């Protein structure tokens with residue numbers, strides 16, 4: 130049995146007091162406990178940013194790598210060891226900015242990982258520059274006349290690429306967040322959740338603005354309906370819709386075919402070619 | 416002793432590859448030592464390229480840039496490569512043209528193809544038949560090579576090609592009479608004829624590599640191509656990454672998860688990888704990167720060869736961390752060096768860069784024997800039962816912390832690109848944690864220095880007045896130059912390095928060099944990078960450089976000419 134105390138960590142948390150990141154952390158722990166996952170069965174992977182510090186605040190295996198580079202690392206870990214529950218925690222600057230190319234190609238690959246993007250519409254750690262999801266018009270230190278580019282529609286992109294699981298959650302709706310997290314982790318393939326995480330330091334919008342403008346999707350929405358999901362993702366915000374937008378099980382999971390062909394359940398199982406095999410391959414050069 | 420260099424020249428897409436490969440295989444099947452190298456332009460069709468095949472009765476794994484036999488597949492090629500033809504050399508002419516003074520063996524392969532076969536596609540096979548006849552080969556061996564080349568194609572395709580080869584063979588036989596001095600005798604030897612890229616791929620297979628991610632870039636692409644095309648036998652998971660940044664991060668991820676993994680690229684791609692190379696240094700995850708060099712900054716000369724990235728490789732990565740740089744000399748060495756690279760990476764939990772170049776990647780060498788057992792695979796992943804508690808970055812005297820991988824046991828395994836404590840958690844404790852952690856990582860260098868192999872010695876006898884020094888793939892050209900110059904009475908020896916960083920510690924330069932000998936460092940770059948490294952690391956102040964940077968591989972004759980020319 131796993132208990133919430135198994136996820137207790139002594140490492141002091143460096144987030145601002147009151148930041149919704151704390152709620153995301155607590156909810157993630159609860160979701161993992163409810164799924165019966167032990168810390169050693171989990172591998173958290175992150176890049177750089179406030180959000181990306183999360184792996185330090187709960188005991189588990191983790192790889193806290195470079196800014197924007199969490200997805201390729203996580204993809205390889207998931208192929209190498211399919212038994213690990215691989216979860217990526219990252220910010221929208223990390224994932225859509227520096228790591229934009231990896232985001233797109235991870236959608237194409239469909240590895241068995243779960244991606245939680247703490248979307249605060251800001252580069253928090255570097256002190257408040259605009260991010261790929263900052264609303265147009267907002268003044269930031271490097272956009273003194275206000276942001277002019279439209280925000281990246283990451284949900285739309287993920288739906289278009291038929292990711293296994295595409296959802297949006299709100300850090301302050303912990304019940305919904307937990308159920309989405311649990312569903313995402315259980316789903317095989319690339320599960321992607323954009324989590325609205327208002328920044329209490331840099332965002333000009335107060336938390337109440339979010340409480341008013343974040344709305345759950347209509348319960349009649351069928352996540353198997355790609356067209357409808359895309360339509361919803363294209364609606365102008367606010368309101369910011371939360372819930373499971375899209376789900377599919379018909380995409381092959383990255384690496385499965387290789388493991389099957391080799392008859393192994395992970396790449397760490399020793400089935401190296403022997404010296405004799407190597408010599409046999411070399412024979413074609415003689 | 417036979418030592419014939421045959422040069423096939425023509426436009427890309429014209430069939431040089433087919434002719435060259437049939438001819439090399441036929442010669443190899445006769446038990447001769449074959450060495451082939453190619454130079455080509457960066458384009459799919461057109462341009463003018465050459466494929467040189469050196470056939471000899473004793474091992475000669477070095478390029479020549481002169482031709483005993485020249486086979487131009489088109490007029491323009493004849494013009495461009497005519498200057499390569501030796502004074503007594505023979506030119507196989509499709510159209511007679513006595514204006515350039517070459518001795519011609521007339522074989523109208525294009526005309527025969529059109530008239531007899533109603534198709535120009537047989538011209539190449541007719542030409543290879545002629546070539547084989549010119550060097551006095553026996554037809555049966557050629558037939559086997561032709562059948563090999565068209566294996567898997569329709570029965571009639573194979574039959575027609577064999578016959579076309581015979582047409583060329585018989586036609587040339589007549590014109591050869593009294594002109595061709597060669598008679599290629601079958602020998603009992605059986606060499607492996609293999610290029611650097613497949614040898615590197617197979618070395619990594621032997622080393623237990625199970626994962627490779629790469630983004631295509633000439634001349635590194637051959638490695639992942641080989642592993643992918645032979646995936647059933649090699650059992651290596653391969654992935655074409657979206658860019659080099661993803662490629663190396665994937666390799667690091669797989670290694671973190673306990674799987675031997677690698678990537679390969681050329682200069683531009685390596686530039687992109689450098690960020691993650693430093694990550695590997697910080698998180699102490701082993702990773703093997705093959706850096707296949709080509710000339711020039713930026714995109715440079717994509718299909719040419721160089722040794723211009725040495726100092727870049729040695730200094731790659733921000734911050735300070737230990738790494739190893741190796742530079743194999745030939746495919747056999749490359750095979751073994753890959754095993755060594757994986758062993759060292761694993762033992763020290765550091766990145767290893769294996770430097771090759773276009774010349775080594777693409778040239779085919781004759782290898783007498785592939786002793787695959789000689790390369791011993793050593794693994795260093797710890798056993799969870801050895802611990803009562805586990806800290807991924809425990810501070811140790813050697814600097815090496817026992818390594819587990821996630822999922823191996825209940826022990827948690829961490830990696831952090833930020834400076835971290837023994838548990839892998841972010842720290843800002845400068846004196847208490849950051850300083851000892853930096854010192855721990857750098858302590859690995861002490862034992863690494865002792866582990867690095869000294870250079871290979873060649874004719875380093877007491878009489879030596881001058882020492883040629885080289886590294887990587889120029890080994891055979893330098894050694895052949897030494898042989899030639901010694902025969903001409905010069906007292907020269909050579910030292911050749913394949914392990915470049917860290918360099919072994921030396922108390923005095925006499926450990927490597929005779930006290931009075933002068934030193935000439937030969938390399939394929941414009942700034943003498945290895946020379947400046949030796950000056951800095953090995954107390955050598957008075958070395959001269961002999962530099963080649965045209966993009967073509969250096970030959971023994973190039974070195975000899977430069978040796979005499981400087982006086």
Ligand SMILES: Cc1ncc(C[n+]2csc(CCOP(=O)(O)OP(=O)(O)O)c2C)c(N)n1
Pocket residue numbers: 177178179180181196219220221222223224247249251252253254255260
């Ligand atoms: C290569 C590189 N570029 C820039 C940085 C600086 N940097 C650190 S965090 C960050 C932005 C993080 O933003 P986000 O992912 O939205 O996370 P947040 O801090 O808002 O949670 C940047 C630009 C870096 N560490 N590495």
